[in-house]
Amino acid sequence: ASPLLDDVQEVLVSEQHIARRVQALGQQISADYRGREPVLIGILKGAVLFLSDLLRALTIHASVDFMAISSYGTGTQSSGVVRILKDLDHPIAGRDVLIVEDIVDTGLTIRYLLDNLRSRRPASLRVCVLLDKRERRQIPVELDYVGFEIPDRFVVGYGLDYAERYRNLPFIGVLRPEVIRDQGGR
């Protein structure tokens, strides 16, 4: 019996599927950035597990930095107002920057990040996201590397939380309805 697994209704993307896809993304990114040394920017906290696995799948030199942001809004509505809670440790001017995110949902977070980081004049700026919940998009964004497209369901695991729980599930899953009090807050 696992108090963690007991809350899961369904596995949407298995641990093995994630591992295989992350390896493929790592190979593709290594080929695309050959001869360059990108800085991977992980967006706290959701992207932490994906970033750590993707990093190990790279066969090129790469550095890592982190940003933490908070989006204001209640329930499923996000105001689009975003605040930086933790900024990068190092400047990115002239660097090849790859944003690493766990999920793009409405697109508000990634839109803000792209605008903010672009203003710092990186040599290049791309996005690598594990999950693309395209049906929920409010703002069109171009995603350079996508792990999986997923349907409009509230998912947790592999970094994604519900009320700060379930990030440590090794797969992407859907919670049992009785576990969820409020579907808001992705």
Ligand code: PRP
């Ligand atoms: C989640 C997720 C993305 C963002 C996507 O982060 O990790 O960063 O929301 O949603 P959007 O496309 O609608 O903007 P969250 O704000 O829950 O913080 P967390 O990563 O710390 O869980």
Ligand code: MN
């Ligand atoms: Mn996040």
Ligand code: MG
């Ligand atoms: Mg969250």
